[in-house]
Amino acid sequence: MGDESKSMDGEVNDNNYFSKTAVTDAEVSFEHNRPQPETRLYKKRWIIVCLFSSYSLCNSYQWIQYGIINNIFMRFYSVDTFTIDWMSMIYMLTYIPLIFPVSWLLDKKGLRVIALVAAALNCAGTWIKVASARPDLFPVTFLGQFTCSVAQVFILGMPSRIASVWFGSDEVSTACSIGVFGNQLGIAIGFLVPPILVPNVDDLDELASHIRVMFYITAGVATFLFVLVVIVFQERPEIPPTHAQAAARQISPESYSYTASIFRLLRNKAFILLVITYGLNVGCFYAVSTLLNRMIIEHYPGEEVNAGRIGLTIVIAGMVGSLICGIWLDRSKTYKQTTLAVYLMSLVGMVIYAFTLDLGHLWVVFITAGTLGFFMTGYLPLGFEFAVELTYPESEGTSSGLLNCSAQVFGIIFTICQGKIMDSFNTLAGNLFLCAFLLIGTFITACIKSDLRRQLANQQALAAGHLETSPAQAFEAKL
Numbered sequence: 001m002g003d004e005s006k007s008m009d010g011e012v013n014d015n016n017y018f019s020k021t022a023v024t025d026a027e028v029s030f031e032h033n034r035p036q037p038e039t040r041l042y043k044k045r046w047i048i049v050c051l052f053s054s055y056s057l058c059n060s061y062q063w064i065q066y067g068i069i070n071n072i073f074m075r076f077y078s079v080d081t082f083t084i085d086w087m088s089m090i091y092m093l094t095y096i097p098l099i100f101p102v103s104w105l106l107d108k109k110g111l112r113v114i115a116l117v118a119a120a121l122n123c124a125g126t127w128i129k130v131a132s133a134r135p136d137l138f139p140v141t142f143l144g145q146f147t148c149s150v151a152q153v154f155i156l157g158m159p160s161r162i163a164s165v166w167f168g169s170d171e172v173s174t175a176c177s178i179g180v181f182g183n184q185l186g187i188a189i190g191f192l193v194p195p196i197l198v199p200n201v202d203d204l205d206e207l208a209s210h211i212r213v214m215f216y217i218t219a220g221v222a223t224f225l226f227v228l229v230v231i232v233f234q235e236r237p238e239i240p241p242t243h244a245q246a247a248a249r250q251i252s253p254e255s256y257s258y259t260a261s262i263f264r265l266l267r268n269k270a271f272i273l274l275v276i277t278y279g280l281n282v283g284c285f286y287a288v289s290t291l292l293n294r295m296i297i298e299h300y301p302g303e304e305v306n307a308g309r310i311g312l313t314i315v316i317a318g319m320v321g322s323l324i325c326g327i328w329l330d331r332s333k334t335y336k337q338t339t340l341a342v343y344l345m346s347l348v349g350m351v352i353y354a355f356t357l358d359l360g361h362l363w364v365v366f367i368t369a370g371t372l373g374f375f376m377t378g379y380l381p382l383g384f385e386f387a388v389e390l391t392y393p394e395s396e397g398t399s400s401g402l403l404n405c406s407a408q409v410f411g412i413i414f415t416i417c418q419g420k421i422m423d424s425f426n427t428l429a430g431n432l433f434l435c436a437f438l439l440i441g442t443f444i445t446a447c448i449k450s451d452l453r454r455q456l457a458n459q460q461a462l463a464a465g466h467l468e469t470s471p472a473q474a475f476e477a478k479l
Contacts, residue, residue, distance in 0.1 A: 009314075055226075060182075067291075071200070091145075093408070099404065100262075112233055156183075174330050191312045197214040276341065283439065314370065346375040388400075
């Protein structure tokens with residue numbers, strides 16, 4: 001592990017946090033009467049992350065269920081395309097003002113409370129939608145979507161926190177990928193299922209029946225998952241899984257200030273650069289996903305089902321990319337190099353997709369969209385884990401929250417701007433607009449300094465064996 005936490009020039013950043021605050025080799029005390037903190041991995045960790053992944057899936061499915069059959073819902077509720085776009089963008093807009101209080105709640109109340117609130121809100125939103133399957137009840141369906149969007153705020157920052165609290169140091173990236181995997185799979189199902197359950201029929205009563213069936217299925221699944229969360233979901237393991245997590249537990253709640261933590265993160269230059277680049281990349285993904293139906297229907301009229309399948313291809317390829325990247329990070333710890341490579345390939349994939357969309361061959365679109373998804377969606381867990389490394393020992397929920405906040409802001413901007421560009425020009429111009437920002441993000445990613453603080457903390461704990469001053473005590477003293 002000695003070389004694994006090094007930056008690209010081969011040297012550990014001398015100015016990083018732990019070189020200032022954690023113990024040095026000269027300060028290590030090998031007192032045989034004080035044992036090293038015990039660590040243990042529980043089998044239940046896999047149940048926890050899979051349960052989280054499941055209710056995250058149920059929530060993210062609903063994000064895109066309106067947008068992928070945009071034209072059908074426009075006709076059913078007698079609203080314009082921009083209004084239906086807001087059924088997706090409300091997920092992004094709600095996140096921005098709520099992420100800071102939710103992150104504070106996560107730090108104060110812990111994982112179980114956040115999981116319960118998320119599953120409860122998601123369940124409530126699905127049942128509100130059940131009551132909205134009438135052409136004159138668009139405000140009700142919007143209320144249901146808004147409720148689900150609030151639930152999403154309690155979900156998006158959880159993967160890295162669950163990975164850190166429950167998993168070993170050689171599993172955290174894989175566990176985070178599994179957590180993100182559920183969100184991606186939900187989006188994939190959101191692309192695939194609505195066009196199948198809600199065909200584009202002329203009779204509004206028949207259409208209402210199809211929509212109602214879709215809402216009932218979602219509500220049933222959400223209710224089942226809420227009950228499981230109440231029964232199964234646990235706050236944290238009795239014995240911590242890593243030395244870094246054991247050190248984090250030693251920080252007394254009285255000494256922790258959420259506001260101070262936010263200000264420390266905002267002063268972390270490498271993290272701020274990552275926040276910007278993460279927002280640019282994921283914002284592009286949100287825009288492409290929201291407007292996918294419009295792009296495909298413009299060039300391939302009547303292909304609503306295939307538009308959903310193309311969206312499915314994007315996300316399934318991204319899920320594979322996420323798992324591969326997570327496993328690779330756990331083995332190599334090359335966070336910056338991997339992030340930069342995936343970002344560059346996202347740009348290449350977007351350029352290819354933009355120039356091949358109008359060739360008239362759907363099979364080409366499937367291939368180029370899959371390539372784009374493999375890298376663009378595969379980037380999601382990379383950003384989470386790189387952020388945790390750059391900001392340790394700050395709360396994973398706080399760093400993930402800031403990343404997601406950036407993604408929502410850019411997602412709204414890109415979706416609105418690309419939609420307007422497509423209306424005024426064409427889909428190629430709209431996609432090239434996104435390519436320009438991915439190019440900017442690639443250059444900024446190359447400027448991020450690799451300062452792997454969590455890896456260094458684990459190395460110091462393992463090398464020292466017995467510490468006179470733990471990393472957590474040093475952090476607490478600095479507070």
